[in-house]
Amino acid sequence: MDFLAVPLQSGVNQAVLSVSYVLHMVFAAALTGSVLYVALFVNPAAVAGDIGNEAFARVTGGLTTVSRASAVVLLLTGGHQAGNLYTFESLVGSPRGHLVLTMLVLWVAMTALVEIAGARLRRGLDAGKLREPAREAKPFLRGAAALAVLLLIDAGLLAGGLPF
Numbered sequence: 001m002d003f004l005a006v007p008l009q010s011g012v013n014q015a016v017l018s019v020s021y022v023l024h025m026v027f028a029a030a031l032t033g034s035v036l037y038v039a040l041f042v043n044p045a046a047v048a049g050d051i052g053n054e055a056f057a058r059v060t061g062g063l064t065t066v067s068r069a070s071a072v073v074l075l076l077t078g079g080h081q082a083g084n085l086y087t088f089e090s091l092v093g094s095p096r097g098h099l100v101l102t103m104l105v106l107w108v109a110m111t112a113l114v115e116i117a118g119a120r121l122r123r124g125l126d127a128g129k130l131r132e133p134a135r136e137a138k139p140f141l142r143g144a145a146a147l148a149v150l151l152l153i154d155a156g157l158l159a160g161g162l163p164f
Helices: 014-048 053-085 088-093 095-126 131-160
Strands: none
Touching (some): 014 053, 014 095, 053 095, 088 095, 095 131
16 A cells, blocks of 8 residues: 555656645654653642642643644644645545545634643642642643544544545
């Protein structure tokens, strides 16, 4: 099976498309990995009081930075890929197109949850609190982590070909 499984539009520069793929994967991996790490390991340590305010603020600030940088890169690279590999009809009328659109929705929802969690954490940490903001952010971070896993499954189906 061809890796792309969709024909290239005429005039597509394969080198530029390859760079787009690499940047997209690197930033997607950094984003999903950061979300999972903070949600599964760092935030529970903050809820338990096992991490200091300063360290927790540094980690959550890093998550916000990774999330925002990834938003820009993923929007640009994903838009480039979709514009060169799909038509409107193939996006809305094929299983691969549905996976691409599902990925977009999951990514926007995950980014929104990370932003909500980050705002709650910053507000609480700025007030000198630790456990309370970590508890308030917990459902948003868990939701973002669940969406990160779904994004990885979606990406695996796109990269490995569709079983259906």
